[in-house]
Amino acid sequence: MNLELTADCSRCAGLCCVVPAFAKSVDFAIDKPARQPCPNLGGDFRCGIHRDLRAKGFRGCTVYDCFGAGQQLTQETFGGADWRGRPEMLSAFPVMRELHELLFYLTAALALTLPKAQHDALLMARDETHALTGGTPDELIALDVAPRWAAVNDLLIRASASVRATAPGPRRERRGADLVGKDLRRTDLRAANLRGAYLIGADLRGADLGWADLIGADLRDADLRGARLRTALFLTQPQVDSAKGDRATVLPNGLRRPAHWA
Template sequence: MNDLRADCSRCFALCCVVPAFGRSVDFAIDKPARTPCPNLREDFRCGIHTRLRDSGFTGCTVYDCFGAGQQVAQVTFGGTSWRDDPASARAMFDVFPVMRRLHELLWYLTEALELAPARELHPAVRELRAEVEALTRGTPDELLRLDVDPHWSRMNDLLLRASELTRGRGRNRRGADLIGKDLRGAKMRASTLRGAYLIGARLVDADLRLVDFIGADLRGADLSGADLTGAFFLTQAQLDAAKGDERTKLPRSVARPAHWVRRQA
């Protein structure tokens, strides 16, 4: 999934310009949409990248464009930046969120192809993925006219079936409100936590194997020592928003966040 991972060196800092954010625990300042962050340098690099968390910009560290930034910059607009061609800025900023949705679609579809128990769905998944990949190569005008919702609906149907085939008879906790819950050592193997609210939940040493995490809110959730082996539809951004340690067992699709602190002996 390398093409679906952000490569900031090939982007024009679109995530630092297009979204708006307000002063909060995630952002130290207010920033209007389509306005460059004051920390953005002329070379499209962040001036405080190595100390974002300490500077009050945790929200930046958990954002993931799924590779949409470099696709828009290098393919859709041919490598010409919005600074070099100000006339293209409006279209580029409009296209970016559309491309991000398409790339997120591709990320989930690609992960679905890794679920062996759902192999009967793989032909349909490949067909939809090929269609979406073709859409990402469209012109700016074509992308701006695109209605992504029907493709999301088709994907959602496929992912629901893939989840059921993979989890078997696991418990359904879809959309559950588990904010701040003490779930230490909980046996949640093969559950669905689609869209569940796990903000600040204590999942220390929990059994989260084969769990469907699509859309779950893991901000501040403590996954120290938890076993997420085989968990699926878990994005890097979700994991980056959580806490954990060196004992946390992770699926192959994500990397251990650099900010996770090693447990003290």
């Protein structure tokens, strides 16, 4: 199975620059309605300020990831067409992105050491989700992804619990916790449940987040300098991109150090 779960903008029609809406804020320099192209998008579907997005007030763009949905939809579903001639692409893109995000988490879970029954259930869910990405435009647009999210989320919760139950650490239960701006320097957060936790601006310098479940954790402006995340569970590139870090931050294999880090 060939799963492309990393965005390749050179093979996409700039869908992430068209479909989402954004409001003028600290993350975006302008207002843009949904399904309207960003004024920085060129006729070649490339961003005209890509190298200077943060400097020009478009930090929000730097933390967005389609998990490879853009090129899948452009090249496979629509055979190389673009949204100017096939506007239904704009309706299919959010669905494809959700499916690819699900595939990212399922693939990450399958890399864990789990009981055979759990591994087999995750593998089946990944195969079923992958099959949905091959649907026609009409099938994608009509697809309700919510039930699949619910089913997959249950599998991910069980996988996380299995791994954290045998991992070293205090295994703190902080799911959905409000940790905004908290001083968590050098805290032992190994095997912690931080799913959906609000860690905006939290000071996590030198913290150990090995085997911590970070699905949905908000890491915007969290200080990860010197933090240890090599074995963190379900950490995504957008989460890393939204945080602060340095050369001493230890990331999981497959995630890159953002250019704006010290």
